Amino acid sequence: KRRRAHGHGLCLPPGPWQLPFIGSMHHIAGKLPHRAMRDLSRRHGPVMLLRIGERHLRKVAVTELLSARRVLSFRAVREEEVAALLRACATCAAATGPGGVVEMRARLSALVADATARVVVGDRCKDRDVFLRELGRAIELVAGFNPADLWPSSRLVGWLSGAVRRAERCRDTVYGILDRIIEEHLVEIDSGRAGENEDLLHVLLKIQKEGSLQIPLDMDVLKAVIFDIFGAGSETSATTLEWALAELIRNPKAMRRATAEVRDAFGTLGTVPEHALGELRYLHLVIRETLRLHTPLPLLLPRQSREEACRVLGYDVPRGATVLVNAWALGRDERVEVDLKGADFELLPFGAGRRMCPGMAFGLANVELALASLLFHFDWEVPGLADPAELDMTEAFGITARRKANLLLRPILRVPVPGL
Numbered sequence: 392k393r394r395r396a397h398g399h400g401l402c403l404p405p406g407p408w409q410l411p412f413i414g415s416m417h418h419i420a421g422k423l424p425h426r427a428m429r430d431l432s433r434r435h436g437p438v439m440l441l442r443i444g445e446r447h448l449r450k451v452a453v454t455e456l457l458s459a460r461r462v463l464s465f466r467a468v469r470e471e472e473v474a475a476l477l478r479a480c481a482t483c484a485a486a487t488g489p490g491g492v493v494e495m496r497a498r499l500s501a502l503v504a505d506a507t508a509r510v511v512v513g514d515r516c517k518d519r520d521v522f523l524r525e526l527g528r529a530i531e532l533v534a535g536f537n538p539a540d541l542w543p544s545s546r547l548v549g550w551l552s553g554a555v556r557r558a559e560r561c562r563d564t565v566y567g568i569l570d571r572i573i574e575e576h577l578v579e580i581d582s583g584r585a586g587e588n589e590d591l592l593h594v595l596l597k598i599q600k601e602g603s604l605q606i607p608l609d610m611d612v613l614k615a616v617i618f619d620i621f622g623a624g625s626e627t628s629a630t631t632l633e634w635a636l637a638e639l640i641r642n643p644k645a646m647r648r649a650t651a652e653v654r655d656a657f658g659t660l661g662t663v664p665e666h667a668l669g670e671l672r673y674l675h676l677v678i679r680e681t682l683r684l685h686t687p688l689p690l691l692l693p694r695q696s697r698e699e700a701c702r703v704l705g706y707d708v709p710r711g712a713t714v715l716v717n718a719w720a721l722g723r724d725e726r727v728e729v730d731l732k733g734a735d736f737e738l739l740p741f742g743a744g745r746r747m748c749p750g751m752a753f754g755l756a757n758v759e760l761a762l763a764s765l766l767f768h769f770d771w772e773v774p775g776l777a778d779p780a781e782l783d784m785t786e787a788f789g790i791t792a793r794r795k796a797n798l799l800l801r802p803i804l805r806v807p808v809p810g811l
């Protein structure tokens with residue numbers, strides 16, 4: 392199945408696992424190629440597929456970095472980060488007054504950003520809060536409807552709107568943070584301390600240093616890759632979690648049912664084990680419904696028509712035209728009932744086709760464990776809200792459909808949090 396998916400129907404030879412940009416290069420770099428390849432062939436057979444020096448970030452991200460197998464290997468990271476979130480909520484639950492309220496967006500963004508950072512750069516990011524602030528700004532800037540995007544050839548429009556300046560400031564701050572992280576990684580590599588804790592950035596830097604790629608992996612490309620995965624991963628998952636909680640608060644019956652399901656399933660264990668989350672049928676429906684109602688990327692990512700003669704519903708789409716797909720509107724079309732994995736084109740929270748989100752398994756794993764754990768350990772209420780139906784559900788402007796209003800919730804501890 393895997394072979395067919397990779398090779399468009401071709402039966403390609405097996406080969407070692409690959410990384411974004413560098414393909415199989417890290418298995419060979421720094422060694423004598425003929426020896427390294429002999430060793431690899433002992434594992435993969437006499438005919439191997441090695442991808443070397445080719446830019447195929449997307450394909451590799453799907454199959455390796457964000458594949459179901461790799462996502463599974465990060466389970467411990469997710470469990471630790473969710474445990475930290477639960478401890479923070481338990482501390483709030485024990486406090487009185489304003490200290491007893493959790494600002495959910497900040498907490499959920501921190502959770503997802505920390506989990507993603509640990510996978511990509513090996514540790515939490517010390518500048519996480521600045522990073523998240525800049526990410527928020529970037530999300531507004533890339534919504535695609537600011538004058539600088541609509542009239543890209545007019546320098547005057549760009550200058551007047553200020554968008555370009557803001558984008559440059561944002562880039563400089565983010566790249567500054569990444570420069571520091573890269574600096575630390577380089578020191579670790581030079582002192583031989585990267586060792587067993589090698590993360591994605593270590594590997595990319597080593598390859599870059601050896602200069603063994605056909606296409607040079609310059610620092611800007613490297614930073615763009617890291618920022619892309621970071622940004623794509625944190626914002627969407629945090630947004631989904633926040634809306635899921637808000638929808639449950641607004642629908643007390645659904646909240647009771649989801650909470651009862653997770654407490655019935657794991658009450659005797661006293662904690663939510665990720666490997667058993669498949670049992671929670673209702674929770675999965677809640678997440679699916681959240682993604683339908685609050686599609687985190689409502690217009691997906693813009694596409695550009697490449698073909699001369701592309702026809703949609705009998706109309707010509709000129710080459711170079713930007714095409715937007717309103718996944719949010721499709722999801723709200725009440726005439727259809729479908730699956731969310733992009734096979735049914737009516738519900739596309741992760742997009743579809745060759746640009747479909749490669750982080751779906753990663754994102755869903757974060758969302759499922761966090762939501763199940765929050766419902767398992769706590770009851771949730773909105774201070775001062777008499778009627779749950781009145782909870783403000785306004786969306787903010789940006790490429791993602793965040794909540795506009797802060798979701799301030801009071802946690803009430805129901806099942807003790809381990810480690811407190």
Ligand code: HEM
Nearest residue numbers: 623624627628688691692740741742743746747748750754
């Ligand atoms: C609930 C969580 C998530 C949702 C709803 C989501 C949704 C999406 C959507 C709609 C797209 C555009 C697809 C298209 O235009 O057809 C996308 C692209 C992308 N996503 Fe996600 N995503 C999520 C989590 C993640 C995570 C956790 C990662 C990585 C750690 C990630 C990495 C990416 C990347 C790199 C792209 C760009 C792919 C490309 O341009 O080919 N996403 N995502």
